[in-house]
Amino acid sequence: MKTLPRLLAACIAAALPMPALAAQTYALVVGVDHYPNDVSLDGAVQDAEDVYRSMNEAGFKAIKFTNEEARKDDIRKAWTDMVTEAAPGDTIIFTYAGHGAQMPELIPGDEADGLDEFLQLPGFDRNRYEETSKEIIVDNEMNAWFAEAEGKGVHVLFVSDSCFSGGMSRSIKGKTRLAPAVKVKLAPPSQEAISGANLKEADFKQVTVLAASLESQPTPEVIIDGQPRGALSWSFARAVEGSADRNGDGLITRIELEDYVFSNVKNRSEALQVPNFTPQVARSESEVVVTLTRGIPVKAEEGAAANTDAGRTVKTAKELGWTGTIALQIDGTAERPQHADGAGTPFRWDVASGVFYTPNGDVAAENVGPDRIQAVVDKFVLLDFLKAMASQNPGSVSLTPAKDIYAAGDRLRFDAPPGRYPNMLVFNLANTGEVQFLDMQAAGTNSSEFKLTDVEVVKPFGADHLITISTAEPVDAIGSVLADRNVTAETLLQALATRLDGKEASVAIQPLYTRETL
Structure with a gap:
């Protein structure tokens, strides 16, 4: 038209x-x-x-x-x-x-x-x-x-x-x-x-x-x-x-x-x-x-974070609606994990098949047993925290070729251009619930575009989320947490909440949904 x-x-x-x-x-x-x-x-x-x-x-x-x-x-x-x-x-x-x-x-x-x-x-x-x-x-x-x-x-x-x-x-x-x-x-x-x-x-x-x-x-x-x-x-x-x-x-x-x-x-x-x-x-x-005829900036609400950039009030994740929990429907018999008693349309975990579904009905993870369910829940609690941060200061990343879902064997390229802040963290929240550290660029180093080229889609399938965070705040302590090969989503959330919640930071999120065949 x-x-x-x-x-x-x-x-x-x-x-x-x-x-x-x-x-x-x-x-x-x-x-x-x-x-x-x-x-x-x-x-x-x-x-x-x-x-x-x-x-x-x-x-x-x-x-x-x-x-x-x-x-x-x-x-x-x-x-x-x-x-x-x-x-x-x-x-x-x-x-x-x-x-x-x-x-x-x-x-x-x-x-x-x-x-x-x-x-x-x-x-x-x-x-x-x-x-x-x-x-x-x-x-x-x-x-x-x-x-x-x-x-x-x-x-x-x-x-x-x-x-x-x-x-x-x-x-x-x-x-x-x-x-x-x-x-x-x-x-x-x-x-x-x-x-x-x-x-x-x-x-x-x-x-x-x-x-x-x-x-x-x-x-x-x-x-x-x-x-x-x-x-x-x-x-x-x-x-x-x-x-x-x-x-x-x-x-x-x-x-x-x-x-x-x-x-x-x-x-x-x-x-x-x-x-x-x-x-x-x-x-x-x-x-x-x-x-905006009333004009921005506006006065910070009582209890709101006072940190501003260019006159903007930066709110905390909780002020933006983040609850620290997700809603979870469990189909089958299993102990309910922590942080899974939220309200609203739920995620769904089929205990028998091990499939974990998003509220939209997507397959987010496969082979999720009682030993892994807490890690997967914690991943989505952390992801909601990051989405709250991104809602007031989103960054830009790209995945090519652009599709809504990728099959085994597809080859991809991920690009995260330098932001307007001197420090950047790059990591992946895998469909298994694991946190995978990819890069850290700190003030004083040569900031450059982060690239993942010729990445092949392989098992396990589900939903990964590639994350970049750019900020003027120090990131060395968060980088140290990310560098621990055994870091959990819960631990990373604590580090981010302590260091960046309510602070000026740009967050970019690239969902990556995969399955064996289309």
């Missing part, structure tokens, strides 16, 4: 000299779980509530529609009212969490793949299209909406946590935000669906779209903090809270948003998704997509 390749989006805003002079930001938030005529979802409304809360706290003028409230006429009126009220230089952010779907193109020759994409609202019934067609929002219609804002000099950020095509090779028990395609060619649901077809991506200079995943991928609901969620919505809510504002100036640039969202969607989806921006490249290095 043209402007909405996967109907997920982010927006643009003009660079302003000071947050105190920031233009107004408006927010239109839509989330749908309940689909009377289709498979319902579990986490889209929670996504909308989370995003709406973060936008209110940021000082945006926000309106929210969830479930049966999400009627096209009401959403369209809210958009029109925002465009009417907004002044040139203001921003409208439109977020959507729910089903997306495809249909034969409404205007012949309009789409390269012959398909239009649409957002599916609760009132739509594909078996009664003529009666319910006004309860979808087609990509062409959204082009027309965006053109109204751009014609007035208003910037648009569209963030849509849905999907339209793609398949996955990982075993996921959660739902995907993909409704069945409409197979037959239908009449356009509105005049806007016709006029919007004439608008091309190049016509928009003040619209940015952030998609939840690439066209070849689905958008699954994943478990975050024990609950079904959309990884993009969760990450965007944290970004708006200020976590994406690296320099604390109250403005989130396109580059800052990219760096933050790409890393955290990968972390929270366990590498099932790669977000997609349109346009693919920022229009300028200083292009602003979100203006």
Whole structure:
């Protein structure tokens, strides 16, 4: 499609000299779980509530529609009212969490793949299209909406946590935000669906779209903090809270948003998704997509860590929601390990087969007996701690070729570029629960990119997690712990909590899921 390749989006805003002079930001938030005529979802409304809360706290003028409230006429009126009220230089952010779907193109020759994409609202019934067609929002219609804002000099950020095509090779028990395609060619649901077809991506200079995943991928609901969620919505809510504002100036640039969202969607989806921006490249290095009208930095909350970088408050893992436990369902008879009495959607351990499953339904480890279960549990407790740290300061690493799962014999390359801090630790949390020390670079040494080249996938199979931590804090003591060949995840967690919790540190996480054959 043209402007909405996967109907997920982010927006643009003009660079302003000071947050105190920031233009107004408006927010239109839509989330749908309940689909009377289709498979319902579990986490889209929670996504909308989370995003709406973060936008209110940021000082945006926000309106929210969830479930049966999400009627096209009401959403369209809210958009029109925002465009009417907004002044040139203001921003409208439109977020959507729910089903997306495809249909034969409404205007012949309009789409390269012959398909239009649409957002599916609760009132739509594909078996009664003529009666319910006004309860979808087609990509062409959204082009027309965006053109109204751009014609007035208003910037648009569209963030849509849905999907339209793609398949996955990982075993996921959660739902995907993909409704069945409409197979037959239908009449356009509105005049806007016709006029919007004439608008091309190049016509928009003040619209940015952030998609939840690439066209070849689905958008699954994943478990975050024990609950079904959309990884993009969760990450965007944290970004708006200020976590994406690296320099604390109250403005989130396109580059800052990219760096933050790409890393955290990968972390929270366990590498099932790669977000997609349109346009693919920022229009300028200083292009602003979100203006935090209340301004950042904010005053530290009572009891919050006082350490800051560029005016940002650094919170501890517990302040970010880490509990030090995971939820675990044990199928069979076995003693419950420590730190496995948490709440929410559980991990699952099949005692008889020895298979340990993630809350998403992935195989995380094989051959897990009573002698190994504590190590595996402790690994995921530590991983949750690292994900909490990454949520406020994510780093960047890469695994090539990029896949959601790898088979025995596949060869890989892992790259961890130097961060903006002088010290770096690199280690692997293996699917066995073992901690494998890979590298340490400390201040005073020649900092360089860490690379693992031509790595072959071999047994045991499951989920490994390659970790890099960059910081200005001393890392020699942590490196000493890592260098112990018998170090456990629990011991490493204690060292990291003592030395880095609440301190400025960048964490990058690269999930690596493997199996014997695909």
